[in-house]
Amino acid sequence: MNKTELIDAMAADAGITKAAAKKALESFLDNVGQSLKKGNRVSLVGFGSWAVSERSAREGRNPQTGKTIKIAAKKVVKFKAGAELSNAVN
Numbered sequence: 515m516n517k518t519e520l521i522d523a524m525a526a527d528a529g530i531t532k533a534a535a536k537k538a539l540e541s542f543l544d545n546v547g548q549s550l551k552k553g554n555r556v557s558l559v560g561f562g563s564w565a566v567s568e569r570s571a572r573e574g575r576n577p578q579t580g581k582t583i584k585i586a587a588k589k590v591v592k593f594k595a596g597a598e599l600s601n602a603v604n
Contacts, residue, residue: 553566562596565591565594568587
């Protein structure tokens with residue numbers, strides 16, 4: 515399912531226009547992104563939670579040349595599925 519299909523499904527399920535569903539989805543995504551950017555954790559009980567984790571600097575290899583390269587430290591977003599979501603897919 516892509517973003518357009520999700521908007522269509524949200525509009526149909528909630529009985530709202532596609533424009534309203536798009537606005538709601540974009541608001542949700544913006545707020546989750548802003549919260550994660552501040553270093554906060556976002557949790558939706560039963561669905562899952564997003565958190566920011568730091569990945570330390572490390573050495574890697576260029577697969578074409580085999581030469582060792584340095585990979586910089588960075589922050590990554592991690593998602594952990596909640597119990598209800600995990601049960602729904604199993």
